Amino acid sequence: MKAESIKAPPLLKNLGLEAPSLSRVSIILNKAKFIETLEKGITLDNLNLLKNKVTDLKNVIRFYKDKEGILNIDFNGDTVSLRKDVLISELDQILEARTFQRAKYYLDRLKAGVEKVKTNKINDINLLRWKEYDEVVTDSLWVLDKRDTSGAHLGWYWGNFIPQIPHQIILRYTKKAEWVLDPFVGSGTTLIECRRLGRNGIGIELNTEVAIKAKELVQKEPNNFNATSDITVGDSTRIDFKVMLKQKGINKVQLLIMHPPYHNIIKFSKDNRDLSNAPTVNKFLEMFGKVVDSTDPFLEKNRYLAIVIGDKYSKGEWIPLGFYVMGEVLKRNYKLKSIIVKNFEETRAKRNQKELWRYRALVGGFYIFKHEYILIFKKK
């Protein structure tokens, strides 16, 4: 039975990293009618006629003056949802074209973006509509000031990372239903993001209490994509990943996210298998190297390893843990794809002692940490 067609222009709000703004509003169109209109434009044989057609289309999108039925959506028909601001800017680009060939080229491109989906092998970003993904960061400097505390992200764990980090990495380096492994899962931030984005997530955590709480929270996060989320208590330097993954019926994962302790900056437990209890930086690096070695066979070739790490300060010296960790990975079968510098969230303790730290820095000839690294590697 054919349902009544909807007359009012249907609008959607996009869910990005930041609060949805008006510019991110999407519009739903009748796909067949929209393509038909674009085709009519493409078959015209002069620039002015083509521009008139595009002006009509722009009026439909901006003022809902719809003669062609582009906004008529019936429940049995196919629809397309487009970012309104991006669509208008694409139509403007056509209107500004100086040659007929150029205008046709832009119109063709717009039609292809509506008709087809083109992705690469490592994510679901539709490259034919790449302009709509402005929530996906591509710069190497990340200034993220507001922690996402929605849903199960409570931020209870001292030493957790800001959810936007795994969010961005998962969007860039996985497709829906693929597998993400985090061998230092802590409070489960990676797994909560996996669930939101429809990826399967496996986490390892040494500390039983932390793992139990993380499991509970991850389960509380709605599971709209029916993703698998699993946390195992264990030591990532020696756990048998082959057996563990086999139990879950998988041979390979498509992304590794590692957020190890920044050596002994925060002591996570009294367990000597905990990387935060490594007696020296060299021992820390050796333990970290073991985690890379034991997880590496299970990462698919040409897929990515992302490491979140900060430096430390000890006995009047800046210890570049981030660079040391990078060196450890580069000794292995990986190539470096990016060094991202991310602003460091001020801890409450540091905020209260701001003046003192500034004084210490002036006296001691050093700078106060304000950044950490996200290192992106690709398996060769």
Ligand SMILES: C[S@@+](CC[C@H](N)C(=O)[O-])C[C@H]1O[C@@H](n2cnc3c(N)ncnc32)[C@H](O)[C@@H]1O
């Ligand atoms: C920096 S935290 C990770 C926080 C996590 N990204 C989050 O958002 O909650 C590092 C975690 O690694 C865990 N850890 C340390 N050594 C480990 C090991 N050998 N095997 C597994 N987990 C370990 C610690 O208990 C801690 O929870």
